[in-house]
Amino acid sequence: MRTPIIDFIKEYEKKNPLRLHTPGHKGRGFLGFEKYDITELYGADELFSPSGIIAESEKNASEIFGCPTYYSAEGSSLCVKAMIYLLSQIKGKTPVITASRNAHKSFLYGAALCGTEVIWLPPHEDDTYISVTVTADGVRRVLKANKGVDAVFITTPDYLGKTTDLSDISKVCKEYGALLFVDGAHGAYLHFTGDDPYKYADIYCTSAHKTLPALTGAAYLHVRYPVPAKTVKAALSAFASTSPSYLILASLDGLNEYLSTYKEHLSAFIPLVEKTKTKLTDHGFVLYGGEPMKITLDANRYGYTGYEIEKYLVGKNIYPEYADKKFITFMISEKTGADGLDTLCSSLLCLPKKAGISDNGVKFRTPDKAMSIRDAFFSQKETLPTGECGGRILSDMNVICPPAVCPVVCGETVAEELIPFLLDIGIDKLSVVR
Ligand SMILES: Cc1ncc(COP(=O)(O)O)c(C=O)c1O
Structure with missing residues (x-):
């Protein structure tokens, strides 16, 4: 697959041009990679009205993901806000959204900026402040009780690796005429596992940088619902910088080539992660969440807090994604390698098991709403x-x-x-x- 953005940047750099444009480092900075950090200069296309190298690269990404796919150089945080604004453009009114309570704060900012009314899905009996369960029945109850909900907004996977099945939820959405919007920030790789969980979503976003080998900030907005590209770009542009990072765009561009063989890398690697999970559970660790490339341990059930295990691992030069009083989460990618998995596993197996700490988590209850x-x-x-x-x-x-x-x-x-x-x-x- 061609990599038009990377090719353009490399050719530009090779010409050793007189850079009379931003950025001010002029290709000579403190970090070494500034020579590739360009702006929307002549020939470099424009992110929010592309017709050249960015358009070609986004077309490549769209082919890979099987639906119109747009780049974000500002993470899923930008995409989520754009999704909410886009909904107002699709519906021609200030939208009403039903959302799962594990929504990221970019959703709250988007709702505030767009004036969106949010109806939270009611808590499931097992929900804690750590993790919630979202069911098609719960969605149905809300849509039945509230006429005129424009979209259902689901976040899956969550931060700990718990996933929500979207197939039945999408049927309920169709029944009630609501669109299904999904925040898949943690699930960009799931498309390549053979069963794309996002195939049911009308519009969804994924953070390439979280689980695929892309630079921080690289994300996608995937729009299956028929909306003109111009409208999608305008929605992204409404919340974005007018100076997108070409390093991040180039990273997304390079990813297209990588992704053409990624399925094979991933299917070879997932069994190694599974084996690691089995070794850990055989040893007495208790796992949480079903996402293939995340390992979340219920540290309390092994006699520790997540913080204690984090500190122990950092002492061994191993840095987890997340830890709290109860859990610790490791984000794995094929770049972790078999040796990385072995290092993690052998370090964890050296930790002596202690008597479990009882912590059932505080039960979640939706607070009273006083104003929008x-x-x-x-x-x-x-x-x-x-x-x-x-x-x-x-x-x-x-x-x-x-x-x-x-x-x-x-x-x-x-x-x-x-x-x-x-x-x-x-x-x-x-x-x-x-
Ligand atoms: C569920 C969820 N959505 C959105 C985001 C924002 O993603 P990004 O960091 O790509 O802006 C995050 C970030 O952690 C997240 O956890």
Whole structure:
């Protein structure tokens, strides 16, 4: 597969041009790769109205993913906001969205900026502030009770590697005339596992940089719903920098070539990850989540906190993706290699098992809504110690419970009963509506 963006940048650099354009480093910087860091100069195309090398590269990506695919140099964070705005363009009105509570904060920002009404899916009985279960039945209940929901927004996989099956949810969406939007930031590689979980989504995003070998910031917006490319680009442009990083675009371009043989790499590697998981469970570790390329351990069931295992591993020069009081998560890719998996596994097996720590997690309950996300976000705010915020309306976007379930979102009332939990997860100050 051709790599038009990479080829252009390399040829440009080889010509040793007089760079009378941004960036100011002029190809000579502190890091060594500045020579490849260009801007939308003559011949380099434009990300938000492409007709040259970027258009060709995005066409290649679209062929790989089997649906129109657009580049983001600003992560899924940009794509999620664009998706919400795009919905308003599709529906010709300020949209109403039903969302799973593990939505990323970019969803909250998008909802605030677009004035979207969000109806949260009700919690499942087992839901904690760590992870929620989303079912087609839950979606049906909300769509039945709320006429005129424009889209259902699901996040899968979640940060710990728990996945949601979209097939039945998509049937319910069709029944009620709602579009299915998916935040697949953690699942770009899943398309290549032989059973693409996103084939049911009307519009979805994936972060290439999280699970595929791409530079941080590289992401895709995949639009299966028939929307003109111009409208999609305008939606992305509404929230993006007008100076996209060509290093990131080139990374996405190079990825197209890599992805043409990726399925084989992945299918050879997944069994090694499975073997590692088996070795760990045989030794007494308890796994969480079913995602093939993530390993999440319930550290408590092995007698530790996630933080303790993280500290132990960092002492061995091994850096996990995430740790909290209960869990520790390792993100694996084929680039980890068999030796990387062995190093992780043998280090974990050296940890002596201790008596389990009991922690069933705090049960999630949806707080009372006092005002819209938008109104609370744009309100005058004051920041107070969390202990003084009982009964106040949150105007903060940053109360994300590690790893991803919001205990209280902007516009909701901070319940007195929630305060000990917020303090326990280290949230000692909150912004509330003045
Ligand atoms: C579920 C989810 N969605 C979106 C994002 C944002 O992705 P990005 O870092 O590519 O902007 C994240 C980031 O961690 C995430 O966990």
